[in-house]
Amino acid sequence: MHGFSPTVPGCGDWSKHVEVQAGLYCRRLCLRGLARQMILLEKIMRQKMLSEALRERFGTKVYKLSLSSGCTCPNRDGTIGVGGCTFCSEGGSGEFAAPLLPVDEQIRHARARVDGKFPARIPVSERKYIAYFQSFTNTYGEPERLKALYTEAISRPEIAALSIGTRPDCLPEGIVEMLADLNRIKPVWVELGLQTIHERTAEAVNRGYPLSVFEDAVKKLKEAGIEVIVHVILGLPGESRQDMLETVRYLSRMKPRPDGIKLQQLQILRGTRLAEQFEREPFPVMELEEYCALIRDCLEILPDDIVIHRLTGDGPKKLLIAPKWSADKKRVLNTLRKWI
Numbered sequence: 450m451h452g453f454s455p456t457v458p459g460c461g462d463w464s465k466h467v468e469v470q471a472g473l474y475c476r477r478l479c480l481r482g483l484a485r486q487m488i489l490l491e492k493i494m495r496q497k498m499l500s501e502a503l504r505e506r507f508g509t510k511v512y513k514l515s516l517s518s519g520c521t522c523p524n525r526d527g528t529i530g531v532g533g534c535t536f537c538s539e540g541g542s543g544e545f546a547a548p549l550l551p552v553d554e555q556i557r558h559a560r561a562r563v564d565g566k567f568p569a570r571i572p573v574s575e576r577k578y579i580a581y582f583q584s585f586t587n588t589y590g591e592p593e594r595l596k597a598l599y600t601e602a603i604s605r606p607e608i609a610a611l612s613i614g615t616r617p618d619c620l621p622e623g624i625v626e627m628l629a630d631l632n633r634i635k636p637v638w639v640e641l642g643l644q645t646i647h648e649r650t651a652e653a654v655n656r657g658y659p660l661s662v663f664e665d666a667v668k669k670l671k672e673a674g675i676e677v678i679v680h681v682i683l684g685l686p687g688e689s690r691q692d693m694l695e696t697v698r699y700l701s702r703m704k705p706r707p708d709g710i711k712l713q714q715l716q717i718l719r720g721t722r723l724a725e726q727f728e729r730e731p732f733p734v735m736e737l738e739e740y741c742a743l744i745r746d747c748l749e750i751l752p753d754d755i756v757i758h759r760l761t762g763d764g765p766k767k768l769l770i771a772p773k774w775s776a777d778k779k780r781v782l783n784t785l786r787k788w789i
């Protein structure tokens with residue numbers, strides 16, 4: 450309770466007393482709100498967004514190049530499951546990845562897509578990138594082939610670091626050793642698609658592994674000196690706001706802790722099993738304002754040493770069924786800014 454006690458005052462002027470008490474109560478609430486806002490603001494100022502962290506680390510602006518390794522996914526080919534995670538689209542959660550071509554060609558294509566974002570003052574020869582193998586499970590393949598592919602990518606002078614998207618149950622010893630070797634040449638990050646800590650949701654979306662597997666993977670990668678980035682989806686069917694915040698809180702308290710986090714709203718994409726489910730039995734999808742308020746609470750929980758790689762997802766518009774607001778990136782970013 451916040452101290453608003455409607456006791457009858459000695460003078461007997463009850464309505465006046467209530468008015469004064471209510472005014473004080475509101476002021477106290479406002480001050481409390483303002484104080485929380487200030488603390489949060491201060492905290493957010495300390496938190497590192499990816500672009501800033503990259504500039505600090507590499508001394509320049511760095512962009513990610515989405516590349517393909519040609520791997521598939523054990524949650525699709527029957528090894529672990531069939532049909533994949535219910536939210537995963539045909540492109541294996543990597544719609545923007547370059548088509549499977551030799552690495553140098555993929556890099557050339559991907560550079561052509563992002564080079565316009567660099568300030569003109571940075572000459573082409575000085576531009577830096579992260580080779581991001583994003584779609585499907587990029588450690589699910591023959592280690593020698595993957596080693597050759599990733600070595601070729603990081604050998605290029607413009608590549609500052611390597612980022613590998615994968616599942617935590619696809620990190621056998623040989624693969625972790627290979628990544629640790631590459632990490633001695635240039636920084637290697639492993640991006641793990643956790644999405645949620647809640648087993649019932651993980652089962653419902655057919656993730657195909659329990660939380661303990663994720664915990665082991667983080668431990669193993671960190672022991673090998675590899676940086677870990679965790680993907681979380683906010684708004685999975687059946688999850689309450691509290692459930693989502695619990696996932697973020699859990700990651701914030703993990704030991705060892707992930708180095709980075711990607712938060713994104715659930716997007717229902719055409720052609721996925723989730724889309725079928727949504728069409729059959731529509732379930733609530735977060736409104737933009739609701740999502741932004743949730744992000745603010747996530748930022749309040751996250752410690753300063755976890756780099757924030759993403760606060761929103763921008764999936765392929767042509768496949769997007771819901772939420773429609775996520776197609777308007779400018780509006781999403783403006784609203785987020787307003788909330789934060």
Ligand code: SF4
Pocket residue numbers: 522523524525532533534537538541542584585586616642656
């Ligand atoms: S693990 Fe990744 S690639 Fe595989 S089905 Fe799930 S989201 Fe898609």
